[in-house]
Amino acid sequence: SQKIEQNSEALNIQEGKTATLTCNYTNYSPAYLQWYRQDPGRGPVFLLLIRENEKEKRKERLKVTFDTTLKQSLFHITASQPADSATYLCALDPLGGSARQLTFGSGTQLTVLP
Amino acid sequence: ETGVTQSPTHLIKTRGQQVTLRCSSQSGHNTVSWYQQALGQGPQFIFQYYREEENGRGNFPPRFSGLQFPNYSSELNVNALELDDSALYLCASSSGGGGTRNSGNTIYFGEGSWLTVV
Numbered sequence: 478s479q480k481i482e483q484n485s486e487a488l489n490i491q492e493g494k495t496a497t498l499t500c501n502y503t504n505y506s507p508a509y510l511q512w513y514r515q516d517p518g519r520g521p522v523f524l525l526l527i528r529e530n531e532k533e534k535r536k537e538r539l540k541v542t543f544d545t546t547l548k549q550s551l552f553h554i555t556a557s558q559p560a561d562s563a564t565y566l567c568a569l570d571p572l573g574g575s576a577r578q579l580t581f582g583s584g585t586q587l588t589v590l591p
Numbered sequence: 592e593t594g595v596t597q598s599p600t601h602l603i604k605t606r607g608q609q610v611t612l613r614c615s616s617q618s619g620h621n622t623v624s625w626y627q628q629a630l631g632q633g634p635q636f637i638f639q640y641y642r643e644e645e646n647g648r649g650n651f652p653p654r655f656s657g658l659q660f661p662n663y664s665s666e667l668n669v670n671a672l673e674l675d676d677s678a679l680y681l682c683a684s685s686s687g688g689g690g691t692r693n694s695g696n697t698i699y700f701g702e703g704s705w706l707t708v709v
Contacts (some may be wrong), residue, residue, distance in 0.1 A: 511698075518702075522593070526697070558696050577647075577687075578649065579636060
């Protein structure tokens with residue numbers, strides 16, 4: 478069955494450093510992979526989508542890579558700030574099928590320490 | 592703000608009762624998906640509605656049902672509530688249904704409805 482894992486439940490880093498979060502998947506060939514931010518008690522907020530034929534995508538201080546051979550995506554936040562503290566979710570996004578059904582990982586809780 | 596509104600924000604129900612959760616999708620979006628998120632877990636897909644028809648379903652029993660109205664708003668109904676149904680229920684709005692038509696379109700989530708079953 479499809480499986481998606483985010484390899485650490487919690488990550489603490491010092492302000493100004495680069496945070497790197499990992500998402501691995503098995504038994505799946507997604508067309509796209511998405512990253513979301515979720516604050517406590519709130520719904521997920523879309524950050525970035527990367528297509529299977531893209532190796533890297535950037536948006537301001539965020540960078541996502543997608544390696545379909547390794548079946549892995551890395552999510553980087555450069556020059557991290559305490560306001561970046563949140564849970565980050567990756568989601569597999571299929572192409573085709575009758576419904577657009579995202580499969581989420583369980584998230585990595587990032588804490589940026591001042 | 593995503594333009595996706597859900598109600599109620601919090602509710603408490605007793606085991607065996609029924610609950611209805613509501614969602615208004617973002618203007619112009621004809622597709623609504625529902626997800627269940629247990630504490631400490633990622634959201635799990637329940638089903639999707641496109642143009643008032645269910646067009647995909649996750650691994651949830653039939654006591655989870657839904658509706659989509661002509662204005663594309665949606666309801667999630669859960670019958671015979673169980674303690675394990677306690678979770679955050681999220682509505683997600685997008686356009687184009689599933690498949691290649693919808694490829695790459697952004698999905699917008701509401702803030703969710705917190706359901707506690709006691």
